[in-house]
Amino acid sequence: xxxxxxxxxDDDPLDLDDERPSQRGRSRLPWLRMCLISGLTVAALVxxxxxxxxxxxxxxxxxxxxxxxxxxxxxxxxxxxxxSAVFGLEKAFAPPLLTARxxxxxxxxxxxxxxxxxxxxxxxxxxTQGSPDGGKRSFFVDTVRKAAEAxxxxxxxxxSRLMATKFGPVEIAEMTLAGATEQTCQAFRFADADSAxxxxxxxxxxxxxxxxxxxxxxxxxxxxxxxxxxLILKAFFAHAERNRTEACALAARTAAIAVKSxxxx
Numbered sequence: 120x121x122x123x124x125x126x127x128x129d130d131d132p133l134d135l136d137d138e139r140p141s142q143r144g145r146s147r148l149p150w151l152r153m154c155l156i157s158g159l160t161v162a163a164l165v166x167x168x169x170x171x172x173x174x175x176x177x178x179x180x181x182x183x184x185x186x187x188x189x190x191x192x193x194x195x196x197x198x199x200x201x202x203s204a205v206f207g208l209e210k211a212f213a214p215p216l217l218t219a220r221x222x223x224x225x226x227x228x229x230x231x232x233x234x235x236x237x238x239x240x241x242x243x244x245x246x247t248q249g250s251p252d253g254g255k256r257s258f259f260v261d262t263v264r265k266a267a268e269a270x271x272x273x274x275x276x277x278x279s280r281l282m283a284t285k286f287g288p289v290e291i292a293e294m295t296l297a298g299a300t301e302q303t304c305q306a307f308r309f310a311d312a313d314s315a316x317x318x319x320x321x322x323x324x325x326x327x328x329x330x331x332x333x334x335x336x337x338x339x340x341x342x343x344x345x346x347x348x349x350l351i352l353k354a355f356f357a358h359a360e361r362n363r364t365e366a367c368a369l370a371a372r373t374a375a376i377a378v379k380s381x382x383x384x
Contacts (some may be wrong), residue, residue, distance in 0.1 A: 337367035
């Protein structure tokens with residue numbers, strides 16, 4: 120009997136040893152499956168999260184922006200080709216060429232051109248109604264700007280002085296203007312704030328002795344009002360006509376007598 124018991128006892132350890140590995144393997148399978156399933160789940164969640172992030176992220180490619188049309192601002196001045204003359208010039212030494220333009224502020228400029236630059240006698244007269252620039256520029260800068268508009272430049276200028284005219288004191292200065300050639304000129308400028316009336320330009324000759332401030336003042340006195348509905352301008356010119364200088368009147372009478380005197384045989 121003891122031997123049988125011993126035999127049975129000896130057989131049991133062999134059987135237990137045979138069964139332990141299979142039991143350990145079976146006990147590890149559920150944990151392995153759980154780890155695999157969890158890993159796959161996490162991988163799937165990460166994949167879907169990345170997909171959602173790509174869809175919600177704005178595309179890097181720039182979108183086409185519709186081109187807005189570039190519209191240049193209108194020019195400050197516009198020509199008035201059909202405008203009637205507002206100002207005239209008595210006893211012009213050459214056929215006058217008249218042009219007019221209007222500023223966006225409502226100001227108007229009438230330009231009278233006598234002869235061409237470089238002629239023995241040349242003049243450019245700009246008459247302004249209104250104040251497009253506020254009248255804050257100096258006489259020299261204003262003359263340089265007007266010369267540039269005519270395609271000329273100022274190469275020399277002398278000290279300005281005031282000369283009496285029918286409109287009042289006018290600022291006059293000798294200047295040398297240059298274009299295709301050079302010419303000695305008397306530049307001038309006048310402005311009346313009450314009537315918003317202004318005159319600017321130059322009178323040129325072949326040499327400094329042919330043009331002087333007195334002749335320029337008399338040239339300005341020959342500016343007349345041709346036609347306007349402005350009561351202020353009419354009153355201003357009516358008052359100016361009563362203030363003509365005697366020097367210009369005497370010079371005009373002397374010139375007329377010299378021309379009309381018959382030649383004695």
